[in-house]
Amino acid sequence: MTIALIPILPLLAAGVTALMKRGQRVPAATLVIAAQAASTVLSLLAFLQTLGAEGAHGEVARRYFNFPWLSIGSETLSLGLLLDPLGAGMVLMVSFVSLLIFIYSVGYMKEDANFTRFFCFLSLFSAAMLGVVLSNSLLLTFICWELVGLASYLLIGFWFHKPEAAAAAKKAFITTRIGDMGFLLGMLWLYSASGTLLFYDHGHGCLEQAALTAMATKTACVGLAVSNCIALLIFCGAAGKSGQFPLHVWLPDAMEGPTPVSALIHAATMVAAGVYLVARMFPIFSATGTVSVALTTVAWVGAFTALFAALIAVAQTDIKRILAYSTVSQLGFMMLALGVGSVTAAMVHLIAHAFFKALLFLGAGSVIHGVHEEQDIRNMGGLRKYMPVTFVTYAIGMMALCGVPFFFSGFWSKDEILHVAHQWPVSQLPFFMAVAAAFLTAFYMTRQMCYVFAGSYRGHAHPHESPAVMTVPLGILAGAAVLMSIPATPAWPWFHGYHNGEPITFDFARLFEHDFLTIAGLSVVIVAAGIGIGYFLYRQFAAVDPLARIWSSGFRTLANRFYVDEFYHATVVRALGLLGCLAAWIDRWILSGIVRLVGALSLAASSLSDLFDRFWINLGFDSICGGLRDGGQLASSWESGRVQGYLRFLSVGAVLLLIILGWLLT
Amino acid sequence: MTLQILLAISAILFAFGLAATLSRSNSIMILIGIELMLGAANLNFISFWRFSENPSDLVGIMFAIFSIAVAAAEAAVGLAIIILVHRRLKSVEADDANNLKG
């Protein structure tokens, strides 16, 4: 299977780069980019293979191969690789966006002393992510998942000499670890319930009908089916990785890493892993029907996160933090889509979002680079004149994110989500939350555009356009953000057909169905309102944010991110601290008391034996040793150290021997 | 001429060497004594070969040749050791090298 090479090539590149010296910048970058380009080409080939191979009878074409990895007793753990439309699209997106980000990094990290190390980590990250996507075993997924976590830790903390970066890296690692705990539990439960961790294994995999039926029919507790419990546990991991409420706190802090890392983590790969995991495990989530408890949870969490993060984004002033909360919000959208049962809508939005969010992050990086490491949008302004290429591409990304009709991918993919949310039988509330979030998205993006590019420059640096090695990837991503709108339209539901293995037909009439028109119209109105209000409020720069003037306490709450961090600090961290104090107290007063008691007892015993030794045994030994020493001294007085003396004794003996022998012989 | 004369010469030479080895304090003189004793031994080998029933059997000659070679090796290593000891202890007196006394 050549697809194994797709993750292995970047992994090897990472390994080789790790051995390089710090100064070997050009070979390191060349090697990593070449490996990534090769795996992109391989991904493209794999993707084309899946295009041609439509499964028979409406089945999805899956090709996989498994191999045993570890045998413990009679149990054998197998790993495997899988190629199906869900993964193929994803792997192409991941490798392609990674490649562009790598190229961009050459320009962005040019000044950094640890350039080589950076590329090593990037390559490791990409390898791990590709492994997650191509895995046919939950175990391999988990391994790569943790590798992704490790790489993200290394990359967020890349500038570890900054305390914020080190703290952010730690925060990201620990927060996702909380989710991963659930993931691990779910995995173990899945193994005990189905006896395998392979997704597809000729009818024996855990995502295949037999195992699903078994899990769906068993009840665990409080009326929950086993499959739902497993799904919820796995969703914990996905929520951690994808920054869903309440585990979203690490994601904005992760902006402390270099901007290409932000782009890589928050656009293409790491956060997408959560959504991808839920999409991959969707059969388990939906084992008890499309409105199962697990999916309902997913939908509510997604909808809440979308609105919640969008609200916070409105009040942020850091260019990258706005985008970070926007990402959290968009991931909420995807989770909502999954929760309401549409994998296709989620994946379409995921891929479209990957392109335009990577574009936005890289654009933000270009802006930061251009104004000399300034991240506060209040100190920018008027950059349209200084950085025209960045401005145009950033504007395309912004319009795609807002969902400006009709030529931007965001419009179609978001519409699709609104559409499926609207049709959800359980509740209409998530739909309205999503609508509100979409409005806010348009609003805060307009705010950001106004702050950054409109008006006149307010900073003190000398803004300049970024080099071609940075702007060219921007252009490519902008093109992709526009082009992605084509396969996303309902008129040509290419993704839908591709994912579900159905024939793809072009039907222009679908655009004019009543249902679609309503939603699309609503969406257009929302976007127009968002952009319009945003422009109205922020067209002129003001020292105090206009929203703060209108409702200052509310704005402060938003600016402080609903005090979630403070809440965690007051509850979880404080509780842990108290627990630690308690443990320390127990350790100090109870455990060490016991230890001291034991110590004192053995001390007493040993002093007793010491007395015995000294006054009873030693007397005998002393006399024996003294005798030995005296004897030794007597013997050693012969050992004069004079070689000639020895020789004399030797020759006296030899002569005596000679005389005796001669006597005997004659 | 008889074998006795040669053996007596060899014995006297050997006694000279032995006396030098045992009584001279300089380690180079000890080595000289050893060389004399080895020479005496070689003289014995050659003498016995000369007076043997079958001189075409070259055992005595061979023994002498190998003994000479071994003596050469012994002299080389011995003198190297003496030079090293002199460098360390600034002395070639055999009795001065008594660091290993009990």
Place this chain on the structure above:
Amino acid sequence: MICDFLKTCCADPMKFIGDWFVLLPAIVLLLAGGAAVVMRNLIHAALCLTLSFIALGIVFIALGAEFVGFVQLLVYVGAVAMLIVFAILLTRPDQLTKSGSAFSGLGPAGGAAVGFVALVALLGFIFTSPLAKKPLPASASAPVADIGQALMGDYVVALLAIGVLLTAALVGAAVIAMEDKQP
């Protein structure tokens, strides 16, 4: 006895010359060896030793073992004597002509006594042994070609061992005498 001796000399002058061809260097050998033992000056002792080596080589040649004699000259005079002389010069550059304390303590007397006892014992055995009264065989020679054949034939293992020994001694001597880097 002296008359007998002179009679035999006149009766067969060639045999007389042949005998003295052995005995004369042997006497030189003993004199030089004795001188080497008692000389106070180390250099003189070494030179006397060299002379005794030369005499010993001539004895070997006179006894018919010319190959051994030449090897004796080559190795002892050419190498061992020179090594000893070198060692003397390297170890006593400051007291080159000063006569060192040749004998010291009670040990030397004991050493000489041991030597004397050994000599008496050996001579006693030599002159009482019936083996030693054997007359001189007509002639004995050891052609070089035969020695070569024997060395490469019956004694080849010993030859190889000697080669290894000499190589080891060469390397070992060089390493031992090499200048120490750390004092």
Place this chain on the structure above:
Amino acid sequence: MINPLERAPIELLHWFLNLLGSFGVPQWILTVVSAVIIIGTVIGVFLGLFALMSVMERKILARAQNRYGPNRVGFFRWRLCGLFQPVADGIKMITKEDLVPRTADQVVHFLAPVVMLIPALMVLAILPYGRDMVPADLNAGILYFFAVGAGTEVAVFMAGWASNNKYSVLGGMRAIAQMISYEIPLVIAAIIAAMVSGSLSPSAIVAAQGGFAWGFLPQWFVLTPWGFVACLLFYIAALAESNRSPFDLPEGESELVAGHLTEYSGFKYAIFFMAEYVGMFAVCGLLVTLFLGGWQAPLPFLVVVPTWCWFFGKICFVAFTMVWVRATLPRLRIDHMLAFAWKFLLPMSFAAFISAACWHYAGRGPLAWLLSLAIVGVPYLILGTAFSNRFAVSRRTYQFSE
């Protein structure tokens, strides 16, 4: 075909001995007389050669340095190109005062020249001067040569030490170090020739080089690759053994006044001088015997020339090249000289040794010739490159006024 002069010396000796025998002289006296005559002849010839060489060397050096050299001494009005210079030198040497330093070791100081001269004369016994003209045809002749030659080192040491002079001791020690070091390649080179001939006897070695390949090419060992290398090694080592330039640093006047000869004068100095030259001729004679075919003629039609003429002609040629080398090469530094012996000559002599063995076992044909060439050529290239890199000197710039 054979020139009547060829056997003239032998026939003369036999005639004289027969004459004595006819007077009823006992056989053992005849033996002694014969030995005395032979020894006297050989020593006389070599002393004559020494005298000739001492003046010719000065003249050759002078010509090399664009001077005349000694050209005055002669009989009355006949100068004879100064060929009688050695007579004048000899008279001067004998009549000069013989100085012995007060602090010198008198006995050893006196013995040193004697010990020097004896081995130099003794080694002449085994050289084959012509067909059937070997004073002592020992079957271990080569070994005898080196065994007796070892006495020279003792003499040099005695001279250096007994003088009780800093320069003398240093010179003597240098000379011994040099002689011991160069003795090894010298002996190995000689052993190669002995090995190929299958004998340690010089006359057998000369016989092994007899005959002509394809009717014209002499089968001297110097014409094989290993023999050429061994011959050069022997030649270089012989230069060092006889303390000749460029290895004359034991008596390098710029550093050590005259080395172990510093405290010698008059007749003793003359003896040293003579012993050195006779030793040099002896070693040249051995070189000729081992590699240059001994008394063999170089071309078939030249066989008519008496063999002893060839031998002495070759000796003179080799001695002439030694003078030539002296005129050409500067003196080496002591560490370079020792490094050269141990790091270049010794490995090369081993290479020549192996090469000779391969030549023999590959059948001594043209193929063997090529194989042997490869075996000596490769180490030479490696060692030569290493040495030329190690001792690379930048091009010297001379500063002088035009």
